[in-house]
Amino acid sequence: MNTLTIRLGGMDDIRSRVAQAAKLAAEGKAVEVEPTLNFATYEDMHRVLAPSRLAIVKVLAGQGPLSIREVARRVGRDVQAVHRDVTTLINAGVVDRAEAGIEFPYRNIHFDFDVKTAA
Template identity: 75%
Template sequence: MKTLTVRLGGMTEIRSRIAAASRKVLAGQHVDVQPCLNFGSYEDMHRVLAPSRLAIVKALAGQGGLSIREVARRVGRDVQAVHRDVTTLINAGVIDRTESGVEFPYENIHFDFDVSAAA
């Protein structure tokens, strides 16, 4: 099953994960590479993956390429609004534009982060 993992964290965390993977490779160990999308903050993530955009992602999951008009029909929204949201999702690397339309090349999304109370 192909899963896209969404994480919160800055460049320090990303560098740490890359360094750990590099050490494994240099030691001759296998590194399991999984698709990951990183956001610097919850607010950044929510700007891209707002509920209306997640509905688009869900409509695309496992469907192959679909036209924007078909995506709009499936989510019950205006084509122009869906086009704007699709453009945002493409620019963020969440979905892809293909010859057959737009697609989410994964079967699901896993959100890997904790939300803590404010200090």
């Protein structure tokens, strides 16, 4: 588990991916499980992964558990502000709370979506 993939798409997209995996499994074929976080819209993703929060995720990537105070020191921000952002990231399923602090158990994030022009 080195990479978390971020995707945009609603429930139809998720259902389609699950159906494809179920079909492969029914045929006796290997199904590759890829850690994925789905957002319905770009705006939803940006609310969670705003630049200041993405900086926190980058600091955590591949580091193991860190205290919020240490994360705040590494990103050069106030501990209370980092705590609020970490709470948002935990609630969205981006980072995990561990006994020794908070962690992002991946080394990389892959964004898998297209940005299309307005209709």
